[in-house]
Amino acid sequence: MKHAPYSDRRRRVCERLGDGVAIIPTAPERLRNRDAHYPYRFDSYFWYLSGFPEPEAVLVLIGGSEARSILFCREKSEEREIWDGFRYGPTSAAQAFGFSEAWPISELASRLPQLLAKRNTLWHSLGHDAEWDRRLGEALAALRADNRNGQQAPGEIRDLHGLLDEMRLCKDSHELDCMQRAADIAAAGHARAMRACRPGMAEYELEAELSYEFRRRGASGHAYTPIVAGGVNACILHYVANDKLLSGHALVLIDAGCEIEGYASDITRTFPVAGRFSAEQRAVYEIVLAAQAAAIAAIRPGARFADYHHAAVRVLCQGLIDLGLLTGTVDAAIESEAYKPYYMHRTGHWLGLDVHDAGAYRTGSGDDDWVILTPGMTLTVEPGLYLRPSDKVPEHLHGIGVRIEDDVLVTSAGSLVYTHAPRTVGEIEEVMHHE
Structure with missing residues (x-):
């Protein structure tokens, strides 16, 4: 299976997360000038664990007894595929790349707090991407604000890139x-x-x-x-x-x-x-x-x-x-x-x-x-x-x-x-x- 090396790496990472959750976004598309983009190149850490080539994607890995891998990616769109080419969509992506489940990227913001809830550790590389530092900060703040209803934010943030760097050597x-x-x-x-x-x-x-x-x-x-x-x-x-x-x-x-x-x-x-x-x-x-x-x-x-x-x-x-x-x-x-x-x-x-x-x-x-x-x-x-x-x-x-x-x-x-x-x-x- 083409996805086997990536699935094996995700499994190895999940074994090391403990009762934690890891967030790995891919690289954004970038404008060269006006409406012309640079040729797209995925984030290396994201690719190492997914093999998924499309932009606008995020991988979530959950450790512990319920270890699983979740992909958020673009939905299928006949109109956008006419302009930009083939898209897998969540259903096909999960099957083709061996993810436990996959969801539309539009649902990430609403699902993220629950994915973080009641996890001891968030694995994320602070300072690598300011936008993601902000997004995760907001999700943690939302969980803490809902503490009276039993929600619990991760109490520790650990460096994901340090773990992956060791593997990638x-x-x-x-x-x-x-x-x-x-x-x-x-x-x-x-x-x-x-x-x-x-x-x-x-x-x-x-x-x-x-x-x-x-x-x-x-x-x-x-x-x-x-x-x-x-x-x-x-x-x-x-x-x-x-x-x-x-x-x-x-x-x-x-x-x-x-x-x-x-x-x-x-x-x-x-x-x-x-x-x-x-x-x-x-x-x-x-x-x-x-x-x-x-x-x-x-x-x-x-x-x-x-x-x-x-x-x-x-x-x-x-x-x-x-x-x-x-x-x-x-x-x-x-x-x-x-x-x-x-x-x-x-x-x-x-x-x-x-x-x-x-x-x-x-x-x-x-x-x-x-x-x-x-x-x-x-x-x-x-x-x-x-x-x-x-x-x-x-x-x-x-x-x-x-x-x-x-x-x-x-x-x-x-x-x-x-x-x-x-x-x-x-x-x-x-x-x-x-x-």
Whole structure:
């Protein structure tokens, strides 16, 4: 059954709610301008527990001995379906997605106080959505005002996102299948961009190649705004203008991933616009590639989240010394953070329904209080070097920006890189010169 993974997650949440109730709204539709909307994208927490794709929907989970899941959604409407497309409606939604029951969204306000009544705990993430903070506050106030008639409001509010973040850190088989499909499509998009690249093209032309391949293979689109950065633009970490022409003497950095059933891939590749690395470009690229290999080797069950970043930094510092950009020892460069003008971000992040996915990275404030890696966690590994033109950087290295990023699953045996876009110098040059 298609809804089985979502039903199982709801069951697991209900087991942890105690005698409580959880409220999970999906994201609202948002106007782009006038009466034109942005493409709709559901709330990740709501999707994780429901798999229900429509806006104007709220999931209510009730724990305890009478555990059940209740969906509030739009009613069937022949008129609106003519304009906007298919709607499930409550009856069909309950059957198709395995909810205990479903009601029209128009009845939520009147039913909400009773759903909250006589429950010890309300599970809700205060501060995530001001409108829902207000709506739930009003429902609680109504219950308290009716106290003389025996109504009782929940006496405790607990953070629902904290509970769900913990669950979302380790992916189930359905999630891993979606993420592998997203990774395969994104890898094909990067390879297409390499084959299409020519000096004089605009960055947005390569972006178009990616977009075409993503949609052609069934992805819903980009998982985030893509970065296509030629030359010195690659030294801008969040460059998204993608509107400059590509010089045949430069590298181009592409950071792009796609989305399948809500799940993201996240790949970065850097390659020479003309298809061959210069000696200087290759030297920097090989340092970053070695740093990525060291980071991946450090990923295993029982390791701390920060361990693979430290492994990458050590290799990058040695590389910067070899290039003449740093002096002294690797340990001194790490301790003084002398590498940070050339490498200023961390080596990765969680990956899943959100590109920077839910889940804590630390369990405390100490240097050793990092989350311990366990099988089922998915993360990115993305070291880089960014040599912005300055008097501290030799002219032959000016404007070289390199980042290499892959998606990695923590397994019981260690780790698995499941993104397969061309990565080594040889692989990239072979793809770019293949007719």
